[in-house]
Amino acid sequence: MKPSSFEYHEARTVQQAVEMLAKVCADDGRILAGGQTLVPAMAMRLARPSHLVDINRIPELAVLTVHSDHLSIGACVRHAAFHEPVVDGPLGHLLSIVVRHIAHLPIRMRGTFCGSLANADAASEWCLVAVTLNAHIHMRSIRGERSLRASEFFLGYMSTAMEPDEMLVATHLPLLPEGTHFGFEEYSRRAGDFAQAMSLVSFELRNGVMFDVRVGVGAVEGAARRLAEAEAVLESQIPCLECFARAADAAAQAIEPSEPGDEERQYKRELVRTVVLRALQKTITAV
Amino acid sequence: MNPRDIVLRINGAEYPIRVQPRRTLVDAIRDDCGQTGTHIGCEHGVCGACTVLLDGAPVRSCLMFAVQAEGCEVRTVEGLACAGQLNHLQQSFVEHHALQCGFCTPGFLMLATGLLEQNRDISNEDLLDALSSNLCRCTGYKNILAAVEAARNALAVEPSA
Numbered sequence: 001m002k003p004s005s006f007e008y009h010e011a012r013t014v015q016q017a018v019e020m021l022a023k024v025c026a027d028d029g030r031i032l033a034g035g036q037t038l039v040p041a042m043a044m045r046l047a048r049p050s051h052l053v054d055i056n057r058i059p060e061l062a063v064l065t066v067h068s069d070h071l072s073i074g075a076c077v078r079h080a081a082f083h084e085p086v087v088d089g090p091l092g093h094l095l096s097i098v099v100r101h102i103a104h105l106p107i108r109m110r111g112t113f114c115g116s117l118a119n120a121d122a123a124s125e126w127c128l129v130a131v132t133l134n135a136h137i138h139m140r141s142i143r144g145e146r147s148l149r150a151s152e153f154f155l156g157y158m159s160t161a162m163e164p165d166e167m168l169v170a171t172h173l174p175l176l177p178e179g180t181h182f183g184f185e186e187y188s189r190r191a192g193d194f195a196q197a198m199s200l201v202s203f204e205l206r207n208g209v210m211f212d213v214r215v216g217v218g219a220v221e222g223a224a225r226r227l228a229e230a231e232a233v234l235e236s237q238i239p240c241l242e243c244f245a246r247a248a249d250a251a252a253q254a255i256e257p258s259e260p261g262d263e264e265r266q267y268k269r270e271l272v273r274t275v276v277l278r279a280l281q282k283t284i285t286a287v
Numbered sequence: 288m289n290p291r292d293i294v295l296r297i298n299g300a301e302y303p304i305r306v307q308p309r310r311t312l313v314d315a316i317r318d319d320c321g322q323t324g325t326h327i328g329c330e331h332g333v334c335g336a337c338t339v340l341l342d343g344a345p346v347r348s349c350l351m352f353a354v355q356a357e358g359c360e361v362r363t364v365e366g367l368a369c370a371g372q373l374n375h376l377q378q379s380f381v382e383h384h385a386l387q388c389g390f391c392t393p394g395f396l397m398l399a400t401g402l403l404e405q406n407r408d409i410s411n412e413d414l415l416d417a418l419s420s421n422l423c424r425c426t427g428y429k430n431i432l433a434a435v436e437a438a439r440n441a442l443a444v445e446p447s448a
Contacts, residue, residue: 043330052308
């Protein structure tokens, strides 16, 4: 249970980090941020990178900034930063609720928001948040900068559109308008364990009817995604338990669980129905 | 794979050591610095036996490399007792029979120390949630929780430092 040998490179600026990464990426060089997934994978020799570029001592990456229309989360902002709302309004509140489902407290002290996105685990809460709230993910390499919407960034199970020489430098989450209703529900077998299924939903109310409805589901397919079928059931409707139940049914039908067996797939569909329904119910009760 | 010369600061003392980059912080604390109070359990972040305070935050010392801790203030179980006297929290563990084999105890003590320093009014619910991150194979959780709750209650009647 000891990591194999690697060369350690400590970057002090983003420019330095991408230059180091460009040199070592062909040799399975990786970025080391919080390390709460990478280091255990190295201990079990599932990952054996020959080079690590440590970005923990780059001050500009540890910064959260609130802009007029979005929250910018630097690559080294830890999960624990979200324990208290980081911005007024629904977004800060939502993040402070979701963060409590991520692993355990000591892991949240080191692990990072952007690292979770780069790792792209199907059961990652932040990946579900990024997809449902339409985050923009900013990457940099010595070739330049680019950004992708979360829906374009995640390609499938632990796979993203990032090139080996690119590092994720920041994620921009659009601020949610005042009065946005949201609900999050996760089912896992033990406190702090991986989600078996989870759902994040949000909508605004205009003249008593729901609009801009988002229904995201994670931990069931290779990557989290929004379910247009469930959203369509709710759009322009007055919130009610009956239509919530129909949307949960639509979600359970639309999902394609990645499990091999029929029983497991059916079980996952039932879980999806339950977490979507509960997430929707939470939108109209105090969350 | 070149070894590096670093200085680890543990409980206020400096340890100049030479380590491979792959050396985890917990291995460096124990084997290079000789501070064996911190225990190694699962070595992949699940059990919490190796929990130490890094600049005040409870972290798994098996999930970071020693080279990353240079310049940080590391606190381990050796730093809790003062002049041979157990501190408040340790005494509370004794009184509530919060350890049986004792293997998990250093991790629980450092986790609880970090929690109580960050919020001395932490609720029972939040304590339970946070303490659930560490494993006790003797399954003495109830007494561990009781010991930390009692230590918190005793802190509450003392004036803030």
